[in-house]
Structure formats: C-alpha cells, structure tokens
Amino acid sequence: MKRASRWAWLWIALGCLYFVLPLVATFLFSLRARKGALSLLAYAHVVRDPQFLRTFAFSLEMAVLTIIVGLALIVPTAIWVHLKLPRARPFIETFALLPFVIPPIVLVFGLIRTYSKPPLAIVTSPVLLIAGYVVLSFPYIFRSVDSGLRAINLRGLVEAAQSLGSRWWTTLGRVVIPNVRAALLSAAFLTFSIVIGELTLAVMLAWPAFGPYMAQVGRDFAYEPAALSVVSFLLTWGMIALMQALSRGLGGTRSAVGGTH
Amino acid sequence: MAFLELNRVTKKFDRASVVSSFTLEANEGEFVSFLGGSGCGKTTTLRMIAGFETPTEGSIVIDGVNVVDVPPHRRGVGMVFQNYALFPNMTAGQNIGFGLRVAGRKPAEIRHRVLQLLSLIHLEELENRYPHQMSGGQQQRVALARALAIQPRVLLLDEPLSALDAGIRVRLREEIRAIQLQLGITTIYVTHDQEEALSLSDKVVVMRDGRIAQIGTPWEIYNRPASQFVASFIGSLNVLAAHVVDPAAGTLRIKDQQIAAAQPLEVSAGESVRLSLRPEMISLTNGHPNHNRLTGAVTNVVFLGSIVRVFLRIGESDLFLDTFNNPHTALPGKGDRINVWFPREACLVDGE
Numbered sequence: 001m002k003r004a005s006r007w008a009w010l011w012i013a014l015g016c017l018y019f020v021l022p023l024v025a026t027f028l029f030s031l032r033a034r035k036g037a038l039s040l041l042a043y044a045h046v047v048r049d050p051q052f053l054r055t056f057a058f059s060l061e062m063a064v065l066t067i068i069v070g071l072a073l074i075v076p077t078a079i080w081v082h083l084k085l086p087r088a089r090p091f092i093e094t095f096a097l098l099p100f101v102i103p104p105i106v107l108v109f110g111l112i113r114t115y116s117k118p119p120l121a122i123v124t125s126p127v128l129l130i131a132g133y134v135v136l137s138f139p140y141i142f143r144s145v146d147s148g149l150r151a152i153n154l155r156g157l158v159e160a161a162q163s164l165g166s167r168w169w170t171t172l173g174r175v176v177i178p179n180v181r182a183a184l185l186s187a188a189f190l191t192f193s194i195v196i197g198e199l200t201l202a203v204m205l206a207w208p209a210f211g212p213y214m215a216q217v218g219r220d221f222a223y224e225p226a227a228l229s230v231v232s233f234l235l236t237w238g239m240i241a242l243m244q245a246l247s248r249g250l251g252g253t254r255s256a257v258g259g260t261h
Numbered sequence: 262m263a264f265l266e267l268n269r270v271t272k273k274f275d276r277a278s279v280v281s282s283f284t285l286e287a288n289e290g291e292f293v294s295f296l297g298g299s300g301c302g303k304t305t306t307l308r309m310i311a312g313f314e315t316p317t318e319g320s321i322v323i324d325g326v327n328v329v330d331v332p333p334h335r336r337g338v339g340m341v342f343q344n345y346a347l348f349p350n351m352t353a354g355q356n357i358g359f360g361l362r363v364a365g366r367k368p369a370e371i372r373h374r375v376l377q378l379l380s381l382i383h384l385e386e387l388e389n390r391y392p393h394q395m396s397g398g399q400q401q402r403v404a405l406a407r408a409l410a411i412q413p414r415v416l417l418l419d420e421p422l423s424a425l426d427a428g429i430r431v432r433l434r435e436e437i438r439a440i441q442l443q444l445g446i447t448t449i450y451v452t453h454d455q456e457e458a459l460s461l462s463d464k465v466v467v468m469r470d471g472r473i474a475q476i477g478t479p480w481e482i483y484n485r486p487a488s489q490f491v492a493s494f495i496g497s498l499n500v501l502a503a504h505v506v507d508p509a510a511g512t513l514r515i516k517d518q519q520i521a522a523a524q525p526l527e528v529s530a531g532e533s534v535r536l537s538l539r540p541e542m543i544s545l546t547n548g549h550p551n552h553n554r555l556t557g558a559v560t561n562v563v564f565l566g567s568i569v570r571v572f573l574r575i576g577e578s579d580l581f582l583d584t585f586n587n588p589h590t591a592l593p594g595k596g597d598r599i600n601v602w603f604p605r606e607a608c609l610v611d612g613e
Contacts, residue, residue: 152349153346156342156344156346157346157348159311159313159333159340159342160340160342160346160347160348160404160407161348161363162312162313162332162333162334163311163312163334163336163338163339163408163417164334164339164359164360164363164407164410164411165335165337165360165364165411166334166359166360166363167334167363174363175348178350179348179349
C-alpha cells in the first residue's frame with residue numbers, strides 16, 4: 001500500500017513537471033528581454049501594445065457569446081434526448097465527433113462558400129464566426145452536459161417537479177440546471193479556452209482576434225511572444241476563476257429558490 | 262359517481278399492450294393498492310394517472326373531469342417515487358415547499374405549511390438538511406411531505422418502500438396509512454408486496470399481464486380469490502390434483518378419498534382439476550360435521566414459533582397445514598397417519 005502510494009506520487013510529480021516545466025522555461029525566457037539582466041521589459045511591450053487588449057477583448061466577447069449560444073442550443077437538446085429520444089443518443093454522439101474529424105480549415109471554407117452569396121451573405125458578420133465556434137465547441141459542450149445529466153436521476157427529478165405543478169421552464173431553471181451546474185461550468189471552461197486561442201476561423205474570416213494576434217507577435221518578436229504566452233495563460237485562468245465565482249453567486253440565489261428560509 | 266375513475270384504460274407500446282382495458286372506481290378518501298409482479302402494468306397505470314404516460318384508449322376521470330389531455334403539472338396529483346427523487350440542490354424544507362413556491366404562494370404561507378408537514382412526518386429537526394445528509398427512510402418521508410404539500414386531489418405512491426430495510430418498511434407503511442386516514446386523501450399505492458397491499462388498503466387490485474385479475478377488499482382477495490392465480494399470488498397455498506365426481510354436488514376425488522366443494526363445479530364428471538387450499542384453513546381437529554376429511558401420512562413437522570407447519574402426503578399430492586403452537590397439545594410425529602379437516606368453502610377448484 002505504502003509502496004503503491006509512493007509510485008503514485010512519483011507519477012503525479014512527473015506529470016506536474018511535464019506541464020509546469022515549459023511554463024517555467026517560457027516565463028524565465030520572457031524575463032530576458034534586457035541583455036544581462038532579468039526584467040519585465042517584454043511584459044511592458046506586450047501590455048503597451050493597444051492591439052493586445054483590443055484583440056483579447058474581442059476574443060473574450062466571442063467566447064462569452066459562444067458559450068451562451070452553445071449552452072442555449074445544446075443543453076435543452078441533451079435534456080430532450082435523455083427524456084424523450086434516448087434512441088437518438090448514438091446518432092448525436094456520432095454527430096458530436098464530426099468537428100474532430102473535419103479540420104477547421106475545411107469547415108471555414110464550407111462556411112465561406114455557403115454564406116458569401118445571397119440570400120445568406122453573412123460572411124462579414126460576427127454571427128458566422130460565433131456559429132463556427134459553436135460547431136467547434138459542440139463536442140465538448142455535449143459531452144460535458146451529457147455526462148452531467150447521466151449522473152443525476154433526470155427523469156425522476158423532472159417528473160417529481162411536474163407532479164408538483166412546475167412548468168417545463170421552471171423545472172429546467174430550478175431543478176435540472178442547478179443539479180448539472182458543475183457540468184455546465186466545465187463545458188463553459190472548455191469552450192472559453194478553445195475560442196480564446198482559436199486561429200483558423202478567425203484568420204480566414206478576417207477578424208482581429210487574439211489567436212491571430214499571438215501568431216503575429218510570435219512571428220515578429222523574440223521575447224514578447226513568451227511574455228504574451230504567460231500573460232494570456234494568466235488571463236485565461238483569471239477568466240475561468242471569475243466564471244466560477246459568478247456561478248457561485250448564482251448558487252447563492254439558487255438556495256433561495258425553495259423559499260422556506 | 263366515484264372520485265377517481267379509470268374506464269377501459271389501455272396502453273400500448275409499439276403495438277404490445279402493457280395495460281389492457283383497466284377499469285377501476287375509487288371513492289374519495291379510499292386507499293387502493295395495485296398489486297402484481299414486475300411487468301404486470303401496475304406502474305404504467307399509475308403513471309397514466311399522474312400524466313407521465315398517455316393512455317392509448319380509455320378515460321381517466323378525477324372528480325368528474327376527464328384528465329387524459331391535462332398535462333401532469335396541472336392535474337393536482339401528488340406522486341411519491343420509489344427512488345425518492347428529492348431535489349439534491351434543495352434542503353428538506355425547500356423540497357417540501359417547492360410545489361407551493363412554483364405556484365406563487367406567499368413566503369409566510371409556504372413556511373407555515375412546510376413546518377406543518379415536517380411535524381406531520383416527525384422530522385422538524387431536519388428542515389435544513391440536504392437529501393444526501395438523510396437516510397433512505399427520512400428521504401422518503403420528505404418525499405411524502407413534498408407530495409402532500411400541494412394538497413393533491415389524488416396521491417400516488419410507486420413502490421415507495423421497496424428501497425428500504427424491512428424494519429423501516431413496516432414502520433413507514435403504518436405511518437403512510439395513518440397520515441392518509443388523517444388527511445382523507447384518495448390514494449393509489451403500487452406494490453409487489455402482498456403484505457403491504459393487504460395491511461394498508463381499503464381495496465386491492467391484483468394485476469397480471471396488464472389486466473385486472475381481481476378487485477376486492479383485502480379480505481375478499483385473500484379469502485375469496487377469483488382465480489388460482491390470485492390465490493397463489495397472495496398467501497401460501499396448497500394445490501392438489503383431483504378428479505370431478507359429481508359437478509352438481511361439487512364432489513371431488515383425491516386418489517380414493519372424496520370431498521365436496523361449497524359450490525357446484527362448472528366442469529364435467531371425470532375431468533381432472535386443481536384443488537387449492539389455504540394451509541391455515543386445514544385443521545388437525547374436526548370442527549364441524551359438514552367439514553371435509555382427508556387422511557395422509559405426515560412427512561415433516563416444522564416448528565416456526567407461534568405457528569407449526571405440518572406436511573402430509575395424500576395420494577400423489579403434498580399438502581401442508583398451519584396450526585397455532587400450543588404447548589398443551591401433542592403434535593403428530595413423522596410417519597403417523599392422521600386425519601385433517603377443512604370447510605367446504607375453503608376449496609377453490611380450477612379446471613386444468
């Protein structure tokens with residue numbers, strides 16, 4: 001037993017090294033912009049570049065919209081499949097694999113071809129970018145939500161709520177969603193990290209997103225890309241922490257739902 | 262007119278009938294059990310009353326209104342589930358108050374009602390516990406209170422005790438019955454446990470293959486079973502091979518011994534039939550000159566405490582009888598040839 005746990009710790013340590021070493025190396029490298037001394041010069045360059053904040057803000061906005069649209073589309077669908085169409089699950093699971101099989105470049109050419117001529121000439125609208133992002137994040141959202149729904153007694157909870165006089169949307173908002181909150185959060189995190197770093201769709205649809213900006217900086221400078229990586233890493237984690245905090249706020253209102261205190 | 266009426270309710274899944282032509286009337290305040298093995302359609306029937314399934318044919322009338330097309334959330338029917346189905350994100354108090362909350366009642370009124378129900382189920386101190394912090398029995402009590410909070414017109418219970426330990430099961434079923442009587446609420450109780458059905462109900466519906474095998478009071482179901490199926494499903498039963506001697510007189514022959522049933526038989530002379538006898542109807546002493554007598558050899562005597570079970574061999578059939586333990590009377594020994602007696606009404610005869 002002791003020996004097994006020692007091995008377990010060794011593997012965990014190795015795993016941590018694998019993830020942490022590149023970050024540490026990148027961080028150390030980013031501090032060497034001034035010759036012969038450690039400095040935050042590269043960071044100063046990054047932060048001072050107006051492009052940095054502008055592109056990050058744009059991608060942040062796209063990520064939030066993608067999360068909202070993706071969850072709004074996929075959560076009710078997954079619930080419906082669980083309750084009414086369990087036989088459609090294998091079909092939807094296969095469907096959810098498509099974004100892995102079809103490269104984003106193929107997807108974006110398809111989108112451009114389809115939506116650049118009337119009646120649906122929306123190729124210059126951010127709607128198309130968000131739609132593309134929803135497709136990319138669909139497998140992650142569906143899998144998270146699906147496993148979350150499988151972990152609860154969905155049918156029983158929904159029927160109990162209905163028999164107590166609760167309408168469909170009330171049941172969804174007060175019973176189902178609070179009980180799959182963790183799954184929805186993980187879906188949101190995954191979507192967020194996909195969209196923040198996404199390159200292909202943003203480049204091909206010509207949007208000033210954070211992914212293309214990072215690629216640009218990577219091509220043009222030496223130390224700044226490393227600093228940018230560290231900053232974007234911290235920003236992404238910061239955003240995820242913020243989402244968690246916000247959803248905990250939701251948890252607070254949730255506990256008032258019963259209304260007996 | 263009865264308070265709850267099911268008229269020729271039929272449910273088909275992919276053309277296979279799960280419930281066929283189910284007709285039942287329950288009066289206000291009545292406690293009705295649906296009793297049957299798994300797959301007999303009892304739960305499907307209950308779910309049709311709740312509105313979770315739609316009948317393929319037939320009508321369900323609650324208080325004079327056909328509710329077949331009314332969605333579950335507007336039926337005013339409370340339901341208690343086998344697996345409790347408490348909302349994990351809410352405390353016991355919030356679970357109980359949920360139905361009133363979604364109905365838009367005032368917080369003070371909800372609070373009052375929740376406290377009232379918590380005291381009804383004797384769990385006042387658990388108001389702020391979450392479901393995962395409660396035992397199965399406590400969770401099921403909360404589920405019952407939650408269903409009662411909305412003051413439903415009909416209360417449905419779907420095998421509410423089958424996930425609980427035997428001791429709690431007996432205590433909780435008595436509590437359920439006491440609360441039901443106190444509130445006078447029309448109740449349908451689905452179970453596969455005959456003891457539960459017999460001890461709780463005003464009326465028992467025995468089901469088999471989606472059909473009603475018999476409806477009656479527990480006394481009628483047990484003492485006057487309509488068929489051998491009902492008789493064998495409820496209580497223990499002896500089944501003996503017999504031949505008809507005189508159908509009009511109701512006389513039968515078991516090997517070379519003749520007995521008589523209370524009623525004329527609807528089969529012709531010489532035909533083989535099955536004779537069913539409750540073990541507790543057979544006596545080691547003759548109580549009445551009219552009683553049937555059978556003679557057989559004792560094959561075993563089993564002492565069960567308050568009851569002694571005696572096994573006999575009669576012709577090619579085995580028979581057992583239950584008699585109360587009495588330290589002052591001698592029990593027959595293994596191998597003894599003894600006489601046993603039973604009344605004519607105890608004979609239930611079925612064609613083969």
